[in-house]
Amino acid sequence: NAGVMQNPRHLVRRRGQEARLRCSPMKGHSHVYWYRQLPEEGLKFMVYLQKENIIDESGMPKERFSAEFPKEGPSILRIQQVVRGDSAAYFCASSPPLAGSTDTQYFGPGTRLTVL
Amino acid sequence: QKEVEQNSGPLSVPEGAIASLNCTYSDRVSQSFFWYRQYSGKSPELIMSIYSNGDKEDGRFTAQLNKASQYVSLLIRDSQPSDSATYLCAVKPYRGSTLGRLYFGRGTQLTVWP
Numbered sequence: 001n002a003g004v005m006q007n008p009r010h011l012v013r014r015r016g017q018e019a020r021l022r023c024s025p026m027k028g029h030s031h032v033y034w035y036r037q038l039p040e041e042g043l044k045f046m047v048y049l050q051k052e053n054i055i056d057e058s059g060m061p062k063e064r065f066s067a068e069f070p071k072e073g074p075s076i077l078r079i080q081q082v083v084r085g086d087s088a089a090y091f092c093a094s095s096p097p098l099a100g101s102t103d104t105q106y107f108g109p110g111t112r113l114t115v116l
Numbered sequence: 117q118k119e120v121e122q123n124s125g126p127l128s129v130p131e132g133a134i135a136s137l138n139c140t141y142s143d144r145v146s147q148s149f150f151w152y153r154q155y156s157g158k159s160p161e162l163i164m165s166i167y168s169n170g171d172k173e174d175g176r177f178t179a180q181l182n183k184a185s186q187y188v189s190l191l192i193r194d195s196q197p198s199d200s201a202t203y204l205c206a207v208k209p210y211r212g213s214t215l216g217r218l219y220f221g222r223g224t225q226l227t228v229w230p
Contacts (some may be wrong), residue, residue: 009155031216042222043160043204056217091159103148103208105218107159 002027004094004108005074012114019079019086023112025094032075033105034067035111037089049075082115089113119143120207122221131230135192139205139221142186148208149181149188154223155201163203164190195228204225 049069051070069075152160
């Protein structure tokens with residue numbers, strides 16, 4: 001049973017370019033969360049999505065960042081016009097539907113973004 | 117304002133000892149609590165979840181929850197060098213149809229020396 005998958009694992013971008021991060025949840029999971037971890041800091045929530053719906057984006061910067069979880073395919077976190085401060089590890093987590101199951105979140109391996 | 121506080125450490129214990137990690141949280145309606153382990157350069161890995169007051173044991177790990185005092189702890193018995201990692205405490209406001217986000221502490225770095 002495959003876990004949460006993320007790609008790419010490492011991404012290098014120059015300032016001003018776009019970064020696109022992908023996340024496929026665990027089989028049977030319909031909730032996806034994105035977190036960001038800056039060097040020497042804890043995990044910070046960014047956005048919570050279900051299929052075709054953004055449930056909570058209160059942790060997303062207002063500009064340049066967007067996320068989607070289409071009916072088909074992986075969830076995508078998009079960062080436009082990247083700046084050096086965007087360099088971080090971006091983790092995706094997934095959890096099963098809440099009804100009748102646990103609310104535990106399982107993390108993918110992360111995408112480490114480096115902005116030159 | 118929902119905050120999760122952990123001693124940043126580092127916490128250093130000898131092999132075979134008990135490591136005690138503590139976490140306090142500010143939101144009284146929090147209902148779900150999690151401990152994750154994160155090795156350097158890796159992703160968080162779930163160790164324990166706890167929802168009710170008291171102790172929950174799983175192998176060498178014991179999670180303790182005290183909602184009245186708003187703290188949750190993790191005990192690691194017979195610590196091994198392979199337990200050396202950063203331990204993240206995470207809190208979820210409450211279960212059900214609410215928002216699913218977790219609030220994380222900054223983590224406690226544990227070193228177990230042989």
